[in-house]
Amino acid sequence: MGLAAVERVEVIALSSLKDELLSELQEAGILELETVEPELGLEPVSGPEVSLEPLLFRFRQAIKYLSLWKKSGLQEKLFKPKPTINREERQAILKQDWDSLLKAVEEVELKYREIGAELKGLEKEKALLLPWQPLTVPLSELKPTATVEVFLIRLNRSRLPELSSLLSEWPLWFSPVSQDKKNAYLFLLAWKPALDEIEEKWKELGVSFFYLPESLLKKMPPADKVQDLMAHLEQEIIAKKQYLLSLEAESRRLTEWLPQLTSAYDVLANEQERINAYNRLAQTEKTVFLRGWIKSADLEPLKKRLDPLSSSLEIRHRPPVAGEEPPVVLKNPAVLQPFQIITQLYGFPRPGGIDPTLPLAPFFFLFVGLCVSEAGYGLLVALLSLFFWLKVKPKGSTLLFSQLMLFLGVSTIILGTLVGGWFGFPVRQLLIIDPLTQPVSFLLLALALGFIQVWFGTLIKAISCFQKKETIPVGLTQTGWLVLLPSIVLYGLKKIQIFGFISLLGAGLVILFASPKRNPIARFLGGLYGLYDISKYLGDVLSYSRLLALGLSTSVIAMVVNTLCQTALNIPIVGWVVTPIIFLGGHLFNLAISFLGGFVHSMRLQFVEFFTKFYESGGKPLRPLALQGKYVDFQ
Structure with a gap:
């Protein structure tokens, strides 16, 4: 799919509305503010003089300290949903005085660290005196x-x-x-x-x-004597430890305020972002001016949001013009949006460029499944991802990642059944390729998929070049490779003469258009040198052999774990205790390293072998002024 259309938005409003205007824009979360250039001759807007950064620092320190004493299990950390805060609750938090609570936490933390340091000093002195204890x-x-x-x-x-x-x-x-x-x-x-x-x-x-x-x-x-000195030290150490225990108890008591502190931190952090936004505005004597970028689809929601203020402001918008660098918004169907994570890890496309999410999605889906090739592992990952998705109800990038892991789990179930097994036990009736007995067939499959993806990337490049008049020669060069690569492979396999002639035609296109030189001889020689790029294509395709290595290693490790279980089962009595531990521990370890390896190496194939054929990154994502929470969600 393409990129979402974005537009430049300019808002002129009465100065008295600037506070309310920024609050509405932050709650809407759809407009990225841009600093107004001084060339326009407008005065900068002075926001509130009070900075919340010192207070936020105190909150961070208090949350960090109290989190050390908060007992929470793995289930709570992973699956507990974030609390939700509405507008009225945010306003109440902003009006509340947090100084006394922060002081109480800071005093306990300071005392705890002081006594802890003193205790370490006493224990060090005691250790130094220990060799001299017999001295009379x-x-x-x-x-x-x-x-x-x-x-x-x-x-x-x-x-x-x-x-x-x-x-x-x-x-x-x-x-x-x-x-x-x-x-x-x-x-x-x-x-x-x-x-x-x-x-x-x-x-x-x-x-x-x-x-x-x-x-x-x-x-x-x-x-x-020294032994009396050590006895005195021991008494001091005992007293300090008892004091530390009381401070620990007080710290654990204060953790009951941790939810309020985390909520307040998120609210105050967003308020500081709103205060910082004043620096991007400009003003005249009676009006305030702001500009930014917005998705075209969000223009009507923005106008509707600001409709109560419409009598005191005016909104203008237009598409980007030449010379402007608008932000980039990826636009894909819901089923493809989880794969946007891969694109974002590499870098956003340039404005007007190609979004590679759709081309990479089916290949990434297949490659991870082939790398893991264990259907049982895929089932576990899919169920855990689905449970996390439904239980926690994550948002943003966390939601997309959980959906991506669900898709990759499904991929592993399908391909693991066809080319692997279930926890090291292959289902022979459903196997298409057994990597243990047919490694060459698996390798050919991996190389064939690699060839298709590399060829497809070249095709995308050719199409994009033909869309611009100045890059048509590059498009013809890419067309030459599109003709040369499959025809030379088919000629090598079938020895049919027509494929030989077609490969010569493709090579001719590369020779004619690979070099930008105007001199015919220099152009011809440069074209001949351009044919050397066939070695790069060969290297790119061979890189896909890693699919065989990873898929084979996962199956072998799973079978080794099962063999160890069978061996342990023969041990009287102890075998029934040890076998489940070996089975669970071994397969969980194999699941972790196989999914990590499959994800990383499949991503590497996209970045190095696929994206380099056609993709140009360098765009900046749209970053609207919005309410964002680390600990809470905002309504």
Whole structure:
């Protein structure tokens, strides 16, 4: 299908209506506002001076924190519908004062993070003191005297003999405190006058020093030992943990406000978008002016929406003119709209270009089914997608994606039955091709589909070129390839002479029109070089062999899972417990990787082999000023 027609819309209204006008446009959600150029000589519109961004930041932080304490199962996360908010509820939220609630959440979060950091510090100090716990020397005696320096050191156990040998040479003494697998922890005394020479020896031994935290020493009586210090730390840790538990309980209590906070966030975020829209308007002394783009089909709904204000405004509209870059709206039947996701992932077409959704849809449908080729997996995906669609009632891109997965599930059911099986068990009566016993036939099918799609992409390119006078030579070149490619394949298969002559005709068209040169010799040589592109077509077609690889791997893994189940079933007693786990886990894993691989590789075939033949992206989508919710839906 083509692209939806869009038109330029201009609205002139009394300045007193600008707030109401923007509100109506946002609720309508069909008009994309465009910044008015300063060349028109109009004054910019100054919107409300208050920005909601600081408040929105506080909301985001509060929602993020409370979400950590909100217990919700997978079913609730996936299948719980969004709440709906009407206009009256939005107005009530905007008038409500949220500061006290946000402050309560922020205070709890701040305290929780502070106490958590303090607790980590205490636990780290306790871990550092643990090797010194056996030390029986009072803390007050760990200070140096006038002639003796006191050290707590850590030394690799393998270097202990070297340290012991220094005792006979230097005035020092040490006593082991504890050891672990790698290090020894020592209490050491050294004579101060010889300290400089001793320290040089220590550097060679790799000695590291430990100093008790001064903040802890100040809290402890002089007669206490390290074990007393650790007991004090343990008491502080217990107290902090108890305080953390109370803060956690308070955080969980505050999660009851999470639905209100998320609703308010969406409402305020949309209000900020409305405030930002003022910057796109312009004004005179008594009027306000705005312009934008709209789908032609939405013009009448826009006029009807603004009809109560019609006495104070005027609406003008016209089609795009040369030099303008209007936004792009894809227009497809409902059955094709889910496949628009693939087009959008690559990029929107340029204005006036070709929408590739219709050409790619049947191929993508087939390719994913061939890649997965397991009907049981397709049934599961189709049922889950249908359940999600009916239960959650999603909107926008989420709705389209659920519908796309439903279609791909149906594709896998059909093609899995014909070329694969059901959970690794093929239905022989329905098999057209068995990829395990007929891999060459499956490969030929994949290459044939690839040839058809590549040829079809060339056909689209030729048709689009013939629609423009300046690109007719390119269209004739594409026509040459359209004639050459199938005829040379048929000649190679059938050896019928007429196909040889037709292939020469196609090659002649390529030689004559592939080069834009005016000089006949240069044009001829450039055309001959253009024939080299046949290698690109060959490479593109061979790329479709991935359909065989993916389809074959899915079937093989499914059969391996079944074989493991049969083996496990022979184990007495345990086999009846293990077999269902292997079956479910193995097939769910295979389902996930096969659908992921099938989706990605089928999409890659569209982007690289198909789109490059005819499609030009670069358009920008229509982005109307609209009410959009992350957590809620708006009426």
